[in-house]
Amino acid sequence: MQAVNIIPMFxxxxxxxxxxxxxxxxxxxxxxxxxxxxxxxxxxxxxVLAVQVVRTHGTLVYSxxxxxxxxxxxxxxxxxxxxxxxxxxxxxxMIALYSINYMERFTAKGKFYTLFLxxxxxxxxxxxxxxxxxxxxxLEIASVASYALVAFGTEKHELEAxxxxxxxxxxxxxxxxxxxxxxxxxxxxxxMADMANMLAQKGAANLVLMVSVLFIMGLGxxxxxVPFHAWLPDAHPSAPAPISAMLSGILIKSLGVYAxxxxxxxxxGMTAELSSIIMFLxxxxxxxxxxxxxxxxxxxxLLAYHSISQIGYVFLGIGLGTPxxxxxxxxxxxxxxxxxxxxxxNSGAIEYSAGTRDLQKMGGLMSKMPVTGSTNLIASMSIAGxxxxxxxxxxxxxxxxxxxxxxxGYAFWAVVASVLTxxxxxxxxxxxxxxxxxxxxxxxxxxxxxxxxxMVVLSVVCLIGGMLLIPSLRDIFLNRASDVIALGVNYxxxxxxxxxxxx
Amino acid sequence: MTLYLLCLLLFCLGIYCVxxxxxxxKIIVGLIISEYAVNLFFILIGYRMQGRSxxxxxxxxxxxxxxxxxxxxxxxxxxxGVASMAxxxxxxxxxxxxxxxxxxxxxxxxxx
Numbered sequence: 212m213q214a215v216n217i218i219p220m221f222x223x224x225x226x227x228x229x230x231x232x233x234x235x236x237x238x239x240x241x242x243x244x245x246x247x248x249x250x251x252x253x254x255x256x257x258x259v260l261a262v263q264v265v266r267t268h269g270t271l272v273y274s275x276x277x278x279x280x281x282x283x284x285x286x287x288x289x290x291x292x293x294x295x296x297x298x299x300x301x302x303x304x305m306i307a308l309y310s311i312n313y314m315e316r317f318t319a320k321g322k323f324y325t326l327f328l329x330x331x332x333x334x335x336x337x338x339x340x341x342x343x344x345x346x347x348x349x350l351e352i353a354s355v356a357s358y359a360l361v362a363f364g365t366e367k368h369e370l371e372a373x374x375x376x377x378x379x380x381x382x383x384x385x386x387x388x389x390x391x392x393x394x395x396x397x398x399x400x401x402x403m404a405d406m407a408n409m410l411a412q413k414g415a416a417n418l419v420l421m422v423s424v425l426f427i428m429g430l431g432x433x434x435x436x437v438p439f440h441a442w443l444p445d446a447h448p449s450a451p452a453p454i455s456a457m458l459s460g461i462l463i464k465s466l467g468v469y470a471x472x473x474x475x476x477x478x479x480g481m482t483a484e485l486s487s488i489i490m491f492l493x494x495x496x497x498x499x500x501x502x503x504x505x506x507x508x509x510x511x512x513l514l515a516y517h518s519i520s521q522i523g524y525v526f527l528g529i530g531l532g533t534p535x536x537x538x539x540x541x542x543x544x545x546x547x548x549x550x551x552x553x554x555x556x557n558s559g560a561i562e563y564s565a566g567t568r569d570l571q572k573m574g575g576l577m578s579k580m581p582v583t584g585s586t587n588l589i590a591s592m593s594i595a596g597x598x599x600x601x602x603x604x605x606x607x608x609x610x611x612x613x614x615x616x617x618x619x620g621y622a623f624w625a626v627v628a629s630v631l632t633x634x635x636x637x638x639x640x641x642x643x644x645x646x647x648x649x650x651x652x653x654x655x656x657x658x659x660x661x662x663x664x665x666m667v668v669l670s671v672v673c674l675i676g677g678m679l680l681i682p683s684l685r686d687i688f689l690n691r692a693s694d695v696i697a698l699g700v701n702y703x704x705x706x707x708x709x710x711x712x713x714x
Numbered sequence: 715m716t717l718y719l720l721c722l723l724l725f726c727l728g729i730y731c732v733x734x735x736x737x738x739x740k741i742i743v744g745l746i747i748s749e750y751a752v753n754l755f756f757i758l759i760g761y762r763m764q765g766r767s768x769x770x771x772x773x774x775x776x777x778x779x780x781x782x783x784x785x786x787x788x789x790x791x792x793x794x795g796v797a798s799m800a801x802x803x804x805x806x807x808x809x810x811x812x813x814x815x816x817x818x819x820x821x822x823x824x825x826x
Contacts, residue, residue, distance in 0.1 A: 396759040
């Protein structure tokens with residue numbers, strides 16, 4: 212098999228899985244579990260393979276339907292793509308494992324896995340595509356699947372949250388589409404690399420400024436940056452726990468952060484104004500998110516507010532634009548997807564056993580649920596930035612990068628937000644896991660095997676995540692991703708060179 | 715130019731409807747209107763004054779053809795719009811079953 216043929220697999224496998232699953236889900240009880248987990252595992256395997264492929268072959272371009280580029284749809288595999296693919300598919304595989312036991316609470320397990328795989332299709336598609344309209348299509352596939360998943364419980368709260376989320380997200384997609392239309396009108400091409408070339412030739416037009424604003428609004432809505440965040444604290448807690456983990460862990464990153472970074476750095480080209488806007492919005496989300504989080508008593512809602520805050524760190528790091536800042540940003544993206552999905556899975560485990568999300572009704576769960584308690588402790592320490600866990604290293608890099616870039620104000624707020632994060636997770640640990648066991652919780656049991664397995668694996672990754680900074684590992688994984696971002700619009704030259712070689 | 719401005723007006727009308735109306739169905743209608751405005755704008759981008767349909771023919775010259783690509787893309791975007799609107803309407807129906815009203819001022823058990 213040629214190395215380039217691995218690229219479309221990331222869309223084909225989950226799409227085929229979703230289709231097959233909806234056909235045969237009723238045959239036997241274990242069928243949806245098997246299909247969902249098998250597809251997720253194959254994707255994880257392929258994504259690890261993709262890292263190896265990028266290491267040996269460099270950037271690869273696949274042209275869909277063998278149309279000569281830039282006429283046809285391109286799919287591009289480079290360092291950043293491989294990095295995002297590993298992140299998304301690893302978390303998705305862990306969540307699929309967790310769902311085997313957890314989704315027994317709901318009746319329509321088959322439908323759950325179909326929507327899950329469709330959402331995965333959309334996210335992988337957004338990541339691998341090199342065509343800007345195709346990016347919009349995959350964005351919508353992932354979004355529509357996620358609206359349905361938020362409403363999965365079909366109770367009052369779920370429906371209300373799903374409606375709010377769907378309306379706001381549809382408006383966001385509309386802005387993205389409008390931006391794409393204007394870019395197409397300016398450049399008469401849809402291929403991202405070709406478009407970057409055309410934009411560079413045309414010079415700075417006022418239209419590009421307007422398009423940037425549209426993308427900040429549209430993709431900022433998907434990423435839940437602060438002025439556009441109102442849907443997230445409702446939508447993420449209302450979904451079933453694996454889906455909350457999926458939404459907070461990877462959906463807002465692949466649809467929001469990745470798409471924004473790809474378009475701003477590699478297509479439009481980063482300017483000083485854009486980067487200061489992104490840094491400002493990032494810091495604003497960081498601070499506002501953590502202040503709103505600290506007063507929450509609903510565990511999942513508290514975690515959702517922390518997602519807003521942590522996304523702010525990612526944007527601050529990437530917005531700095533220095534190599535160190537970008538490295539810190541994408542490393543924090545990886546770390547956040549690991550520990551935030553772990554925290555949501557823990558909250559799901561509590562809901563599974565104790566049947567509550569209210570912190571005031573919990574207490575002393577550590578003695579009854581040791582695995583959940585200790586993995587939650589690890590994840591809390593990671594998110595609060597305590598060494599040696601992975602969250603510490605990425606926050607440290609971002610703060611050092613901010614100081615190096617003479618942005619002392621941003622560095623200060625990053626430290627403040629980190630301290631407040633620590634405070635609010637101390638609250639979680641105190642009320643939920645330590646202290647006296649409440650009366651009604653005497654008879655609860657630890658969660659079943661697969662839930663424990665995925666939580667333990669994720670917590671091990673939290674523990675050893677800092678190892679990714681060891682130079683030899685960093686060269687393979689993180690540096691290749693940050694190089695692509697630092698490359699800026701030169702991305703076009705590399706992709707187009709690859710195209711001319713293959714024809 | 716006037717056409718583009720009218721298109722923008724339609725878009726703003728839709729967004730206004732989403733922001734100001736209290737009835738869920740009216741919000742959905744607002745979304746549909748602004749989505750159609752974007753689609754219309756896309757078609758207008760590809761339109762050439764007095765252009766002919768983009769079908770290749772031995773006798774006709776290639777000059778002055780309408781750009782066919784936006785038409786193909788708009789078709790995709792309409793299909794996407796149908797999917798998300800169908801889902802939204804389904805959610806709206808379920809909301810009506812649970813709350814017994816379409817008024818969003820009475821559907822606010824969550825505080826975002």
